[in-house]
Amino acid sequence: MSTGTDSGVKVEIHAPDRADEIRDAALTLFAELGYRATTMRAIGQRIGLRGPSLYAHVVSKHDLLVEIMVRTMDDLLAGYRAMSRESDDVVDQLRLVTEAHVRYHARHQREAFVGNREVRSLEPHAQKVVVGKRDEYQREFVALIQRGARQDRFRVQTPKMAAFAVLGMGIEVASWFRDSGPIREDAIVRQYGEFALRLVAAQ
Amino acid sequence: MSTGTDSGVKVEIHAPDRADEIRDAALTLFAELGYRATTMRAIGQRIGLRGPSLYAHVVSKHDLLVEIMVRTMDDLLAGYRAMSRESDDVVDQLRLVTEAHVRYHARHQREAFVGNREVRSLEPHAQKVVVGKRDEYQREFVALIQRGARQDRFRVQTPKMAAFAVLGMGIEVASWFRDSGPIREDAIVRQYGEFALRLVAAQ
DNA sequence: CCTACCGATCGGTAGG
């Protein structure tokens, strides 16, 4: 066991066991084909197992989706909190949390794609949990922009709309960013941080 | 037959026949459940038919998806072109095409959701056609922002990133806008048009 | 971790 950084957040790194391998294979296929179109057989095939063998390590296909989506939202929330603690200045905070948001979506495209596409594939209870976390994440951005507006550092009429615009442009990075493309991850992250400040007309 | 306006574009309005009814029911279910999870029986049920009866009006389930997605991209492209013809000023143009983009995503949430979620459910040929149209739409925004940058009306380092940011924030409107919510469609449309100009630091 | 297999679902066709 050791610790590493990802989006600036300390995360546990441990030797990947079978369950982790399965989750990773599932994530790849859920992103490529969609949850419904992915079969347990295909997930097994990616790691040299037969479909039924997976059930020694995971509860069900649905449970794989839940674990993936809960982890995604927890990582985003942890990234937000870590970054907002880095500064007391609301302008810096908005830049930092936007950068973390965009970096996550550039680096974790599979998670972002599945998270946005498969919410409706979750059973009602799991959906409530995941949507709750997503709403919490969104509310953090809204509250931050409201704070900035109250301090007269941001010029926005509706903090909610500005927050959703910042979140939305960042989410879409997951759909077009390619590691092999001409635009570097750091360039995107910095540029979108700047875009966020422009959006709220930061003073 | 008569004509109406939608996103400022003249579109043919005709008495909806069975095929239109089926497409609309399919669109609703594709958006709610996803393409794979939607059955022909369920589509039929929404309009009082049995599953097999649909085949008198449509070729296949896949063909329904193709028709829906091609129409979506054609409507977006037509909206873009209609709006960009409304002005010679690049600042006005960016505001107008962003407004049309956002209005489409506020009004056609089902189409937007399916369009973004189900590209990978298309057969290779159909996927090439739809992705081609989407790329064309994106290139229009990039070219417009490049033009504005050359005229020194926009201050952007990478027109492509600014274009994708504008497109992305608008696309996400389809995920959170609710007709019954506190924010009115016109308010969103105007605000996002303004956001686009702020993003490119329009002079 | 495997093979064999069950039960259910579903797109599409046959034949009226």
Place this chain on the structure above:
DNA sequence: CCTACCGATCGGTAGG
């Protein structure tokens, strides 16, 4: 536009 039905797929279990 319907009922009856085929052929294929798939999540998950049994039993080793």
